[in-house]
Amino acid sequence: MTEKLSDTARKTVLQPLLDNGWTVTPGRDAISKTYVFADFTEAFAWMTRAALWAEKWDHHPEWSNVYKTVEVTLTTHDVGGLSALDAKLARKMDSL
Numbered sequence: 001m002t003e004k005l006s007d008t009a010r011k012t013v014l015q016p017l018l019d020n021g022w023t024v025t026p027g028r029d030a031i032s033k034t035y036v037f038a039d040f041t042e043a044f045a046w047m048t049r050a051a052l053w054a055e056k057w058d059h060h061p062e063w064s065n066v067y068k069t070v071e072v073t074l075t076t077h078d079v080g081g082l083s084a085l086d087a088k089l090a091r092k093m094d095s096l
């Protein structure tokens with residue numbers, strides 16, 4: 001079952017992501033990161049890999065792509081804020 005991250009979980013689960021380029025999205029209970037790749041092919045290949053994990057986990061990013069840049073925002077729409085699924089997908093995206 002998905003639920004909003006507790007205050008304790010925010011410190012333990014979110015902090016490593018904030019130390020790795022993720023930021024709290026202004027005005028939202030969400031996290032965002034901008035990835036810049038070598039070129040469009042690299043960016044789109046990464047999006048394809050991330051999309052397969054998103055679909056597998058039924059947890060989907062808000063994202064946009066311009067040339068070699070991908071802007072990602074993660075939040076859990078079903079709970080109206082950050083859940084463990086957002087941290088899980090963020091860690092996966094960082095690892096791809």
Ligand SMILES: C[C@H](O)[C@H](O)[C@H]1CNC2=NC(N)=NC(=O)C2=N1
Nearest residue numbers: 058059060061075076077078079
């Ligand atoms: C019905 C379906 O399982 C839900 O709508 C899923 C799909 N993907 C989702 N993605 C995200 N980011 N948040 C959700 O709450 C969510 N819910």
